[in-house]
Amino acid sequence: MSRVPLTVRGAERLRAELKRLKTEERPRIVAAIAAARAHGDLRENAEYHAAKEQQGLVEARVRDIESKLSNAQIVDVTQLTPGSRVVFGATVRLVALDDGAEACYRIVGEDEADIKNGLLSIGSPIARALVARQVGDTVEVTTPSGQRSYEITDVEYI
Template sequence: MSKTPLTVRGAEKLRDELNRLKTEERPRVINAISEARAHGDLKENAEYHAAREQQAFIEGRIAEIEGKLSNAQVIDVTALPANGKVVFGVTVALADEEDGSEKTYQIVGEDEADIKNARISVQSPIARALIGKEEGDVVDVQTPGGHRAYEIVEVRYE
């Protein structure tokens, strides 16, 4: 299996969630199961079944995060040479060739993508078109809204 790229911030976020699940959520659910067991008949005990369901979800999420972290290639973009080339983790300022509007995106891993916070997946059409290009280049992107041309105004390694 190939390594999945992850930014330093994305890896920290996953580690924080994993720590919270293991130190807070898991013990809380175990206590809830113990309390529900004390109420007697488990067949018709809704609290017990809800707590077990929640436990299964938490354990599944812990396994998922551990798998992602073990398969991650954490890339510290600040350690890369700032040569104006678009690579994973950089922040790119783009100017739309048609209307001149500017957009800024950070290229991140799939799990970190959040369009509301201007973080796009490395697998997205825009990111795929940008990777390997440099400041000043014009890229053509097939977007859901149609064909767009963007000029790369700035590449920041932050």
């Protein structure tokens, strides 16, 4: 299986979620299953079936997070010296050439992406166009809304 890039913050968030699932959610669900079993006949016990379904979802998420962390290549962008190039983990400021709109994105892993908070997935069209470019470069990006042109105005490694 190939290594998946993940920022230090992203890895910390996944570890925190994993810890919460194992230490809080699992015991709560086990208690709910035990309480539902105490009610008797399990064939028609909706509480029991709901708790078992929730247990399955939590266990699937635990396996998913453990798999992602075991296959992660954790990148600490503060330890890189890429100059003014855009790399994974970099924060990039852009200006749209057609309307002058400014945007700021941090290029992160697939699981960390949150466009509303400026976290752009490494697999997105914009991020793929930006990687390996430098301050002052113009990039053409094919987006769902059509072709867009951006100029890279700043790159930070924070």
